[in-house]
Amino acid sequence: MQLRTVLLAAVVGTGLSFLVAGLTVDPRLPGDNSGYQPAQPIAYSHRVHAGENKMDCQFCHTAAEKGRHAGIPPLSTCLKCHEKIVNRPNSKEPSPEIAKLAKAFKEGQPVAWNRIHRMPSFVFFDHSRHVNAGVTCQTCHGEVQTMDAVVQARSFTMGDCLNCHRDHNAGLKARGMPPAAPTDCSSCHH
Ligand code: HEC
Ligand code: HEC
Ligand code: HEC
Ligand code: HEC
Ligand code: HEC
Structure with missing residues (x-):
């Protein structure tokens, strides 16, 4: 009896949190989300840590060169x-x-912490390939070491991703090298 109540509560709870998540957590997807800056539960400042105290980004975001997510x-x-x-x-x-x-x-x-950057689930994005190719954090996230509260700097629309990929490939072509950044649909949607 008690177990059933707990299970029922769990099922209802999950259903509700999905509904709430769908309605309130991700109202900003897809499309241009530049400028997004949700309030955070603790006044942590990147300016104080990564700026004034010169801490390396990957001291805290340890997974950025290893995998899909940089990690909090x-x-x-x-x-x-x-x-x-x-x-x-x-x-x-x-x-x-x-x-x-x-x-x-x-x-x-x-x-x-409230998540700021988030790709829609139908988009594949991996940090490690970008970081290891020499794209700096700041190219994509702006001058984070000057921000008290992080704000999304780029739009991260499909056009935004593609423009950088095309520019990168044009640069490689000028040096007689083959393209490295994909522009085919299935690389980003699979
Ligand atoms: C390598 C050391 C170091 C680490 C790791 C570190 N901090 Fe700090 N933190 C500092 C220093 C230094 C200051 C500034 C203190 C000063 O200037 O007197 C500071 C200041 C702060 C403040 C400011 C307090 C205020 O009242 O304005 C907060 C909040 C804070 N840190 C949160 C965090 C959080 C959250 C983390 C982990 C994600 C973290 N810190 C990790 C060294 C560190
Ligand atoms: C002391 C640990 C620490 C260091 C060093 C640090 N960060 Fe962070 N970072 C955090 C924490 C904690 C959060 C989550 C709270 C927030 O959004 O401010 C965060 C959030 C972020 C976000 C937003 C994540 C999201 O929700 O989308 C970005 C982007 C980011 N950091 C980039 C950087 C860059 C770039 C650097 C180096 C210039 C850096 N961080 C250095 C601790 C750190
Ligand atoms: C090519 C652009 C690009 C570069 C370079 C980049 N990021 Fe990101 N970052 C993104 C995108 C896009 C997201 C959203 C990813 C998602 O939702 O899966 C993101 C998300 C994040 C997050 C939120 C949590 C997570 O891991 O998904 C943090 C933290 C972060 N980046 C930190 C960094 C740091 C630190 C660096 C440099 C070491 C960096 N990023 C380099 C584009 C980039
Ligand atoms: C500032 C430039 C830049 C931006 C912005 C950028 N990329 Fe890339 N991307 C690159 C480069 C450079 C490579 C090639 C990396 C290599 O040489 O391995 C790449 C490679 C990739 C790859 C193939 C490697 C892998 O991880 O499978 C995918 C997928 C990808 N990017 C997705 C995205 C998506 C999605 C976005 C937007 C949210 C994005 N990129 C934004 C520069 C960028
Ligand atoms: C470099 C990565 C990348 C490539 C290549 C790419 N896309 Fe996308 N696509 C994205 C991102 C990121 C989004 C979500 C952001 C947005 O809404 O613009 C997206 C969104 C979409 C959407 C949803 C648009 C909306 O407004 O709801 C469709 C449909 C789509 N892509 C189709 C395609 C097709 C078809 C191709 C091949 C011709 C393609 N994509 C190639 C990154 C990519």
């Missing part, structure tokens, strides 16, 4: 420094934003 770092990466760094920048006052990190870590709760 777990709290344990943050706590490497924030077990000791607990105050507001240039102050002796504790930072309420850093306190949220310690609290979430203690409770074993991951931070629910």
Whole structure:
């Protein structure tokens, strides 16, 4: 009896979350999503970390040259420094934003960061091929190291992807090399 109730709740819960996800989480797909900047649960700043403190992007986004996703770092990466760094920048006052990190870590709760860039499910995109071909993070994501809150810099429409692929191939052709960036439908839709 109790188990059935739990199962039923799980099924209904999943159904609802699909509905809610369809209605509210992804209203921006497909099409031009440049400028998208959802609010984040903790005031994490790329300007402070990757800019002022010159941290390498891949210190936190460790998978960018290995696979499809760059990845968002777990709290344990943050706590490497924030077990000791607990105050507001240039102050002796504790930072309420850093306190949220310690609290979430203690409770074993991951931070629910809001996703900014997201391809529709019918598009295939892989970070590693781009990063290993020498396309910088900034070419696609803008000057992230100057942003307090990340904003989507490019449209990432089909035309946007294709324009870079065509330019890249034209550059290779001028040097007598074969095209490397695909323009056929099935490379990006499979
Ligand atoms: C100290 C760890 C850390 C470093 C270093 C770091 N990031 Fe991030 N990055 C994060 C976290 C945490 C998030 C999720 C919160 C947010 O969106 O701000 C994130 C989010 C992002 C996003 C948005 C992801 C999405 O939801 O679409 C991009 C793009 C990004 N980072 C690029 C970069 C680039 C480029 C650099 C180097 C210039 C960099 N990051 C350095 C931790 C880091
Ligand atoms: C390599 C060390 C290091 C790592 C790793 C690191 N930080 Fe920081 N963080 C700093 C430094 C340094 C400051 C600035 C402190 C200062 O200027 O006094 C800072 C400041 C902050 C602040 C600003 C607090 C405020 O009140 O303005 C927040 C929030 C923060 N970090 C969150 C994070 C999160 C989230 C992560 C993991 C994704 C992370 N940090 C990873 C070193 C680090
Ligand atoms: C050729 C363009 C391009 C380059 C270069 C690129 N990205 Fe991305 N990035 C994207 C796209 C497109 C997405 C959305 C991917 C998806 O939804 O599957 C994305 C998503 C992300 C995300 C969100 C989570 C994830 O992994 O999907 C992070 C974080 C991120 N990029 C960081 C980086 C960092 C750091 C670099 C450099 C090491 C980088 N990106 C290089 C285009 C790029
Ligand atoms: C700024 C330039 C640039 C942008 C923007 C870009 N690409 Fe690429 N892409 C490249 C280059 C360069 C290569 C060739 C990599 C190589 O030589 O292996 C490539 C290769 C690919 C490949 C074949 C390799 C693989 O991973 O299977 C796919 C698929 C692909 N891109 C999808 C996309 C999609 C989807 C987008 C848009 C969301 C996009 N690209 C945006 C430069 C770009
Ligand atoms: C370099 C990668 C790439 C290639 C090659 C590519 N597409 Fe796309 N396509 C995308 C991306 C990214 C989107 C989603 C963004 C958008 O809405 O523009 C998309 C969206 C679409 C859509 C949905 C459009 C909409 O507005 O709902 C269709 C249909 C489509 N592509 C068909 C094709 C066909 C047919 C080809 C071959 C002639 C092709 N694509 C080649 C990346 C690509």
